[in-house]
Amino acid sequence: MQRQCSIAIVSALFVAGLLAFPHTGRCESFNFGFETGDLTDWTAEGEAFEFQPTWGDNPTARGRGQASEHAGDWWLGLYEAYQGPEIGEALGQVAGAIQGDGPQGTLTSDDFSLIGETMNFLMGGGAHPWVDDAAPTCVNLVVNGDVVRTATGANTETFSRQEWDIAEFKGERGHLVVVDNNGGGWGHPNFDDVHQADASGTNISWDRVLAVGAQGKLPVTWAHMKRYY
Ligand SMILES: [Ca+2]
Numbered sequence: 001m002q003r004q005c006s007i008a009i010v011s012a013l014f015v016a017g018l019l020a021f022p023h024t025g026r027c028e029s030f031n032f033g034f035e036t037g038d039l040t041d042w043t044a045e046g047e048a049f050e051f052q053p054t055w056g057d058n059p060t061a062r063g064r065g066q067a068s069e070h071a072g073d074w075w076l077g078l079y080e081a082y083q084g085p086e087i088g089e090a091l092g093q094v095a096g097a098i099q100g101d102g103p104q105g106t107l108t109s110d111d112f113s114l115i116g117e118t119m120n121f122l123m124g125g126g127a128h129p130w131v132d133d134a135a136p137t138c139v140n141l142v143v144n145g146d147v148v149r150t151a152t153g154a155n156t157e158t159f160s161r162q163e164w165d166i167a168e169f170k171g172e173r174g175h176l177v178v179v180d181n182n183g184g185g186w187g188h189p190n191f192d193d194v195h196q197a198d199a200s201g202t203n204i205s206w207d208r209v210l211a212v213g214a215q216g217k218l219p220v221t222w223a224h225m226k227r228y229y
């Protein structure tokens, strides 16, 4: 009887846990470096992302003299219009093809939990800041509807890694927005390979980030509940 009662209590707690943490238990990933070859986990508005992500060192392929130095095979390079030897060439694209600075738009990531001390990423392209430029090219971190961090390139196609201190947002949810509001000179951002890192500077796996539910707590799983059984 006692055992049946324990089972009933544990079952009730487990169901309650699932209801409280509806996003838990899923096998998720986040397209942090665009290595899916598409914009999975991101939502595009406008025309700027029609040919994204781009594949390989397309600036070198077009003779720009500024190697991209991206991570993996794929990255956001909003001047480019080459989606690689499979997807791109099936669409009639050739290596070195461009869309130029004209197109504009935004790309917004899915929400995720902020659990790190810092966030780091590869940033390139134009140096038009979110603040004080009517036509920004940048990447923003948005928390509770506010742009709390922002970064631009340095007017070069070549990536360099940048880092934000995000410790004060621990336990909050946020998302990234890649902004191209500029159709003129250096009117495009480049972006790739974003991570949160712990106090030692070690990147936190996205699997671990995604295991933290929308309420900012670790998910309740059957393994957790069995401790009470
Ligand atoms: Ca990449």
Ligand SMILES: [Ca+2]
Pocket (backbone or CB within 6 Å): 048, 078, 100, 101, 102, 103, 104, 180, 181, 182, 183, 184, 187, 188
């Ligand atoms: Ca543009």
